[in-house]
Amino acid sequence: MKSLISSSITVRLGRLQSILVYGSLALLLFLLCARVWNFGITHTDDARWAMPGYFLGIDPIADWAISQGRIWAYLSGTLILWTLQMQGSVAGELVRLGSFVLFFIVFFRYFALLCDRRFSLIAATFFLSFFMLKWDGSLLTTYPLLSWLAGGALILALELSARFVSRGSRWALALAMTLFGFSLVNNEGITVLFMFLFFVHTIALNHAVDESTFAIAKLHLRRRSAVLLLLFFVVAATYAAIYLAWFLSHPSIYDGHKLGGFKLLNFLKTLTHFSTSGSALHDLISPYSVPFADAIAMTGERKEYFLTRNLQRSLHDPSSLLVCIVTIFLMWNLLKNVSGKSSALIKQATASSFASSVSSSASTWAKSRWSLQKRMYFGLLIGLSVAILPIIPVALTSKYQTWVMESQIQAYSHTIFSHFGWSCVFAFVMLVLFEKLAARTVLRNFLLGVVALFSGLIASQAFTANDDMAADMRNESGRWYILQKLLEVNQQSLKSDYVWVPRFASGSWYSSVDRDYWTQYAKKRYGDKTVIGADGPDLVAQSKNYVVSDYIFDRHGKRFVAIAASLNTSNASSEDNQTVSIFIEGGVARHRADYFLLYKDRNDHEVHQSLNSLDPNTGNAEWGTLDLNNVEPTSIQLYRLDRKRRQVRLCGLVQLRGAAYSIQSGATTNLVINDRQALKSGWSAVELNGIWSDQSKAYLHLNTFTKQAHAWQVKMQLNNLAGQIDDIPEQTLIVRSKDRILGRWTFERMQNQSHIEFNLPVDAFDANGDFELELEVTPLVSQMKPSGNRDQRNLGVFLKGIELIPTTEAKTSK
Numbered sequence: 001m002k003s004l005i006s007s008s009i010t011v012r013l014g015r016l017q018s019i020l021v022y023g024s025l026a027l028l029l030f031l032l033c034a035r036v037w038n039f040g041i042t043h044t045d046d047a048r049w050a051m052p053g054y055f056l057g058i059d060p061i062a063d064w065a066i067s068q069g070r071i072w073a074y075l076s077g078t079l080i081l082w083t084l085q086m087q088g089s090v091a092g093e094l095v096r097l098g099s100f101v102l103f104f105i106v107f108f109r110y111f112a113l114l115c116d117r118r119f120s121l122i123a124a125t126f127f128l129s130f131f132m133l134k135w136d137g138s139l140l141t142t143y144p145l146l147s148w149l150a151g152g153a154l155i156l157a158l159e160l161s162a163r164f165v166s167r168g169s170r171w172a173l174a175l176a177m178t179l180f181g182f183s184l185v186n187n188e189g190i191t192v193l194f195m196f197l198f199f200v201h202t203i204a205l206n207h208a209v210d211e212s213t214f215a216i217a218k219l220h221l222r223r224r225s226a227v228l229l230l231l232f233f234v235v236a237a238t239y240a241a242i243y244l245a246w247f248l249s250h251p252s253i254y255d256g257h258k259l260g261g262f263k264l265l266n267f268l269k270t271l272t273h274f275s276t277s278g279s280a281l282h283d284l285i286s287p288y289s290v291p292f293a294d295a296i297a298m299t300g301e302r303k304e305y306f307l308t309r310n311l312q313r314s315l316h317d318p319s320s321l322l323v324c325i326v327t328i329f330l331m332w333n334l335l336k337n338v339s340g341k342s343s344a345l346i347k348q349a350t351a352s353s354f355a356s357s358v359s360s361s362a363s364t365w366a367k368s369r370w371s372l373q374k375r376m377y378f379g380l381l382i383g384l385s386v387a388i389l390p391i392i393p394v395a396l397t398s399k400y401q402t403w404v405m406e407s408q409i410q411a412y413s414h415t416i417f418s419h420f421g422w423s424c425v426f427a428f429v430m431l432v433l434f435e436k437l438a439a440r441t442v443l444r445n446f447l448l449g450v451v452a453l454f455s456g457l458i459a460s461q462a463f464t465a466n467d468d469m470a471a472d473m474r475n476e477s478g479r480w481y482i483l484q485k486l487l488e489v490n491q492q493s494l495k496s497d498y499v500w501v502p503r504f505a506s507g508s509w510y511s512s513v514d515r516d517y518w519t520q521y522a523k524k525r526y527g528d529k530t531v532i533g534a535d536g537p538d539l540v541a542q543s544k545n546y547v548v549s550d551y552i553f554d555r556h557g558k559r560f561v562a563i564a565a566s567l568n569t570s571n572a573s574s575e576d577n578q579t580v581s582i583f584i585e586g587g588v589a590r591h592r593a594d595y596f597l598l599y600k601d602r603n604d605h606e607v608h609q610s611l612n613s614l615d616p617n618t619g620n621a622e623w624g625t626l627d628l629n630n631v632e633p634t635s636i637q638l639y640r641l642d643r644k645r646r647q648v649r650l651c652g653l654v655q656l657r658g659a660a661y662s663i664q665s666g667a668t669t670n671l672v673i674n675d676r677q678a679l680k681s682g683w684s685a686v687e688l689n690g691i692w693s694d695q696s697k698a699y700l701h702l703n704t705f706t707k708q709a710h711a712w713q714v715k716m717q718l719n720n721l722a723g724q725i726d727d728i729p730e731q732t733l734i735v736r737s738k739d740r741i742l743g744r745w746t747f748e749r750m751q752n753q754s755h756i757e758f759n760l761p762v763d764a765f766d767a768n769g770d771f772e773l774e775l776e777v778t779p780l781v782s783q784m785k786p787s788g789n790r791d792q793r794n795l796g797v798f799l800k801g802i803e804l805i806p807t808t809e810a811k812t813s814k
Helices: 002-035 044-050 060-067 073-084 090-114 117-130 148-167 170-184 188-208 223-249 264-276 280-285 307-316 318-335 344-348 353-366 372-388 398-405 415-436 441-477 479-494 517-526 588-594
Strands: 214-216 288-294 299-305 498-500 531-533 546-554 559-567 578-584 595-600 606-610 615-617 620-628 637-641 647-652 659-665 667-673 679-681 683-687 690-693 697-703 709-719 730-737 740-748 753-760 770-778 798-811
Touching: 002 090, 002 117, 002 318, 002 441, 044 073, 060 073, 073 090, 090 117, 090 148, 090 353, 090 372, 117 280, 117 318, 117 372, 117 415, 117 441, 148 170, 148 188, 148 223, 148 353, 170 188, 170 223, 188 223, 188 372, 214 223, 264 280, 264 372, 264 398, 264 415, 280 307, 280 441, 299 441, 307 318, 307 441, 318 415, 318 441, 372 415, 415 441, 441 479, 441 546, 479 498, 479 517, 479 546, 479 559, 479 578, 479 615, 479 620, 517 531, 559 647, 578 588, 578 595, 588 595, 588 615, 588 620, 595 620, 679 683, 730 753, 740 753
Parallel strands: 498 531, 498 546, 659 798
Antiparallel strands: 288 299, 546 559, 546 647, 559 578, 578 620, 595 606, 595 637, 615 620, 637 647, 659 667, 679 697, 683 690, 690 798, 697 770, 709 753, 709 798, 730 740, 730 770
C-alpha cells in the first residue's frame, strides 16, 4: 500500500514538474513574441512591398525573381507580400509570429524524438533565454513567412520519412517528399542546409531504424532507405536543375551574389558574427551597437547595448527578474539529474498529452539500433549544420564581408536560424559535461549552481537590452502606425493638406524610405491625398495652414504618444491661441494623468499644463484636444514623470530652422537662413536643418548687420551627393561673389559631409553690409535612377550652416 502511495506521489510530482517546465518555457516564448507584437516594418524591402502599387505597375515578385535570378522568389515573394498586406492587423501579426512559434515547436519536438526530451528542453531554454534582438534585419521582424513555413515543412518531412522507413507507409513517403520539395524553394543557404539535413537523416535512418532487407549489401543500404535516398536525389536534382536553368537564363544583377576575393580572415569573421550574434553570449564578448541619425537634432550617434551595464537595472525590473528566476529554475531542474540515460522527466510524464501525441514517432528512435549517446551525437551534427550552413554562402560574398569588416554590421536575416542550431550545441555540451561529473557530486552541484546562476543573470540582462532595443526600433518601425493615426485626426479635426512629421525621416539605414514614400503610402493604402513630409513643407504649404507633428514610443508606459498642431508660418508671430491635438495609445481618458505639457508663453515664461482637461475627441478616444492661450507654438513639448518623479521629455512641436547663420563680430549673432529674402533662386524648400540647391546656380543674399567694412572669413558646412550614384563619382562646387571666383572644391566619394572656407573681400559688401554669393554645382544629381529613389529633384549641395569671422584687414566705410 505504501509503495502504491509513494508511486502515485512520484507520478504526480513528475507531472507537476513537467507542467512547471513547459509552463516556464511557454512564458519565455510569450515574452519574446509580446516584445515584437505589432512591431511594424523594420526593413526597407518590407517597406516597399507593404505599399500597394509602389512599383508603378511592375510585378515586384517577378522583378525580384528576374533581376536576382531567383526562381524561389515566386513562392517566397507571394507569401511575404500576402503577409505584408495584413500589416498592422491582428490577423497579420498572428500569421507573422504564428509561423515562427510553429517552427519553434516542431524544431525542438524533432530533437525530443531524436535524442530525448531533456536535450530538447535544455536547447529550447538556451534559445529563449539567450536570444538577442537585432536592428540588422531578422526573420522574426522582417521577411515574414520566408523560412519558417519551409523549415516546418522540412521537419515534418523528416518525421514522415522516419515513419516510412520504420513502417513502410507509402502515404507518409509521398507526403514527406512533397514537403521536402516545398522546403527547398527558399534562400540558397537554407536550401543547402535542408538538402544536407534530409540526406544525413536518411543515412541515419538506414543505419539505426530500417529493418527491411538489404538493397545493396556492400554499402549496408537497406531497401526502404534506398527508396528514400533515390527519391531524395530525384527531388533535389530536379529543383537544382530548375534553379540553375532560371539563374543562367536570368543573370543576377544583385550585388549579394558577387563572390569576394577569398580572404580567410574576412570569411571567418563574417561567418562568426552572422551565425553567433543571435545569442547574448556573442554580445557579452562583442557588445552590439548600431549607427542612428536623430531626425530632430540632426545628429548622428551609435546606439550601444552593453549587457554588463544592465545588471543592476535588470534585477530591479520585475519582468527581467522573472526571466532570471525562470531561467535558473529551468537550468537547475533540467541538469540536476543527468545520468546519460533517458531522463526521469521523460519516464514520469509518459502519460502527458505531449508524450502521447508523439509516442509513436518517439518509439521510432527509442527502439532504434542506436544508443541514446549516439543519437545525441547525431543531434550535435544537426545543430552544427543548422548553425553554420545557412551562413556559409553569405559569408563568401564581397557585399556581406564589407558589411562586417567596414560597416560593423553583425547580424543577417537568418542569424536567428543559426541561433536555433547553436542552442542545440550548447545543450549537448551541458549534457556531456554533467554526465562526466555524475560521480563527483560536490563539484557537479557547485558547477550546476554556477551555470544556472550565470544563465539567469545573462538572460535578465539580455531581456533588458532587448527591451531597450525594441523601444528604440519602435520609434522607426512605428511610423506606419502613427501615419494611420495622424490621417485619422487630420480628417476629423485638423483638416490640412500637408502634414509634416520630421521623425518620419529614416534614422537607421535598415528601414530607409524615399522622400515621397509617406505621401504615396497614404494615397495607395488609405486613399488619402494629404501630403506627408519628413523634410518640411514646401513654399506653397508654408503659406497655408500645415500640420506639424512629433511622436515617440514611451518605453515607461509601453505605448505610443504623439502631438500635432496646425501652424501657419506667415502669421505665427501674431497668433496667441493654439489648438493642440494629443495622441495617447490606449485612450486619452485612461492615461492622461501620466502626461503634461511644458511650453513658453509670448513673454518667454515657462508654463506647466496638466492634461486633466484633455477630453477624448468624438469618435476617436485616443486623440484629445487642448486650446492654449498666449503660447509660442513651437515651444510646446509633451512630458511625463518617471518612477523617480523626474521630468522626461517625450516629444514636441518643432519649427523649420533652415540653415544656421552665425556672425562672429564682438558678440556672436546666431540666425537662420529660411526665407526668400536670403534664398534668392536655385533653392529647394526649406528643411529642418538646411536647404538643398536644385539648380546649377543658387544665390544667397545675406547681411553682416554692420556698416563697418571688413574682409570676412566664411566657413560653410555642406552635404553633397558625390558617389551616391555610381556614374557620378564626384561633384564640383564653385563659389563666386560679383563674378569673382572665391573658391573651387571637388567632392569625391565618401566626402559627403564637407566644411569649406574662403575669404570675402571688402568690396563684396555694399554700404549696408549686404553681400551675395553664387554657388555653382556640377553636376546636379538625381537620386531617382538607378537607386530606385522616388525623389524627382535634381540636387546640388545641402547647405547646413554659414559662419562669418572678421579678418584683421578692417577699414572704416566711407
